[in-house]
Amino acid sequence: MxxxxxxxxxxxxxxxxxxxxxxxxxxxxxxxxxxxxxxxxxxxxxxxxxxxxxxxxxxxxxxxxxxxxxxxxxxxxxxxxxxxxxxxxxxxxxxxxxxxxxxxxxxxxxxxxxxxxxxxxxxxxxxxxxxxxxxxxxxxxxxxxxxxxxxxxxxxxxxALQRELDLRNEQQQFGKFFVYSLIMMSIGTLVNNVLARTIVNVDVYTEVFAWQYLAILMVPSLFVIRHMGISISALGLTTVGLKKSLIEGAIISVGLCIFAWGLAAVLKYFDALPGKPLPFNLLGTLSYFLHSALQEIIARGFLQSSFQRFLGDQGKWRSVLLASVLFGMFHLHFGIPAVLMTIGTGFIFGWIYIRHQNIAGVILIHYMMGVAAFNTGLI
The missing domain is CATH 2.60.120.10 (Jelly Rolls)
Structure with a gap:
């Protein structure tokens, strides 16, 4: 010294x-x-x-x-x-x-x-x-x-090295999710623009169109989910919270269906129904159940969870809003009322998913609401 x-x-x-x-x-x-x-x-x-x-x-x-x-x-x-x-x-x-x-x-x-x-x-x-x-x-x-x-x-x-590796991996994951979000928004904009300009003559109320549109959205979704290494349980497909999710989903489904039928009756009285009522069809409703499940896996299990993760959304409601708005825009071809209805119900779906981190109850509500909306002409 x-x-x-x-x-x-x-x-x-x-x-x-x-x-x-x-x-x-x-x-x-x-x-x-x-x-x-x-x-x-x-x-x-x-x-x-x-x-x-x-x-x-x-x-x-x-x-x-x-x-x-x-x-x-x-x-x-x-x-x-x-x-x-x-x-x-x-x-x-x-x-x-x-x-x-x-x-x-x-x-x-x-x-x-x-x-x-x-x-x-x-x-x-x-x-x-x-x-x-x-x-x-x-x-x-x-x-x-x-x-x-x-x-x-x-x-x-x-x-410290592990934290740095985790951070880099998180950045790569965010990059993939960001590109995915841009692709999804572009697909939604393109489809709605084509339909609005009647470039392709398609009846958007048919089951064929619903599956074709979902298939177009599912391809990039499944690709990114696979490359981000997201597990099935992370998408809400788990037995954890299953019973509570289903019970709560059933109760809310009944309430929303009653509301949908009441709203449709009022709109029909004033000749303001946005869609045309479709008759009940067992095969069609079973197909729609699978359709609803796939939609919710993407909207809540993937989109909402990813927004929450990358935004550090502790309160989780920003993630619910973003996922609901983004998914609502994919329904633009059904009209503005359908978009607003999708965003509104998206908050309910997001809330249920936050409570239980299980997609089952959310799928049940989506399915029941969709059946009620189509059968009453709300969509």
Whole structure:
């Protein structure tokens, strides 16, 4: 350590913090070694911007930060300038490697603020009775201490690398989802534009069109779900919360169906039904059940869950809104009332999905609402 500008030596201060530091450093040492370390220690005040050890110099003192903040600096390749590579504070040791292997200092440690260090000088241990034996024991115990610290540091480094890998993976996942969202919006816009301009003469109320349109939307959806590595259970297809989801879905379905029939009756009275009532057809309704299931797997299981994940949406309602609006736009060819109805019911579907993280009840409500809407002419 550079001593030219360091104040005169002071006695080790018996403070609680200092005792904690001594205990942590010597708890695995025999008492005789701990006593030797205490005898060879001194508290040294350090001025701001003062170098405690310098890269390349030969010295073997061990230091522990008592007060202040210290920076670790390394010289750049082929340059004389120092680069700050780390920061240490109270309770952290430095200089131990030179004590263990006798090599020159590998870095410069500089005080960033005024502070103090605990200096442990091997020469002082040698001056004690059986000094050589105690110093050898101290080095052995110190090597064990350094090994534990390096193991902890390695684990922290591995954890940091894992977090970085997770972040990169999350960024890649978001990129795929963003591109997917653009594709889906483009498909919806293209289909609705073609239908609005009557470029293709299609009856949008037929089962054939419903399946064709869904198939067009399902292809990119399934592709992205597969490449994002999303599991079946993450899409809400799980037994967890299944019973509660179905019970709640059944109760809400009855209420919404009664509302739909009442609304349709009012609109019919004023000759304002947006669609034409379709007769009940068992095969058709079974087909629509599968159709509803696939829609909800995409809308809630994939879209809503992905929005929640990538937006960090703790309240989850922003994700419900985005998924409902996006899915509502895919119904534009049925007219504005259908879009608004889809967005409105999307909030109910999203709420049920949030409560149970199970898609079953949501599918049931969607299916029952769709059957009621088609049979009454609301769609």
């Amino acid at each position: 550079r001593t030219a500008s360091i104040p005169v030596e002071e006695k080790v201060q018996e403070t609680e913090d200092l005792e904690t530091i001594f205990h942590r450093m010597t708890e695995f040492m025999p008492q005789r070694v701990a006593d030797a370390v205490r005898a060879a220690s001194r508290r040294v005040p350090v001025a701001a911007h003062q170098d405690v050890i310098v890269e390349g110099e030969t010295s073997d003192g061990l230091y522990i930060v008592l007060e202040g903040t210290f920076g670790i600096y390394r010289k750049g390749d082929g340059t004389a300038s120092d680069h700050r590579v780390a920061e240490i504070g109270p309770g952290q040791p430095f200089g131990e490697m030179a004590l263990l292997d006798g090599e020159p200092r590998s870095a410069t440690v500089r005080a960033e603020t005024a502070g103090a260090v605990l200096e442990i000088e091997p020469e002082r241990i040698l001056e004690l009775a059986d000094g050589e034996a105690r110093l050898a024991e101290f080095k052995g115990a110190l090597a064990s201490f350094v090994t534990r610290r390096m193991r902890a540091s390695t684990q922290e480094h591995v954890a």
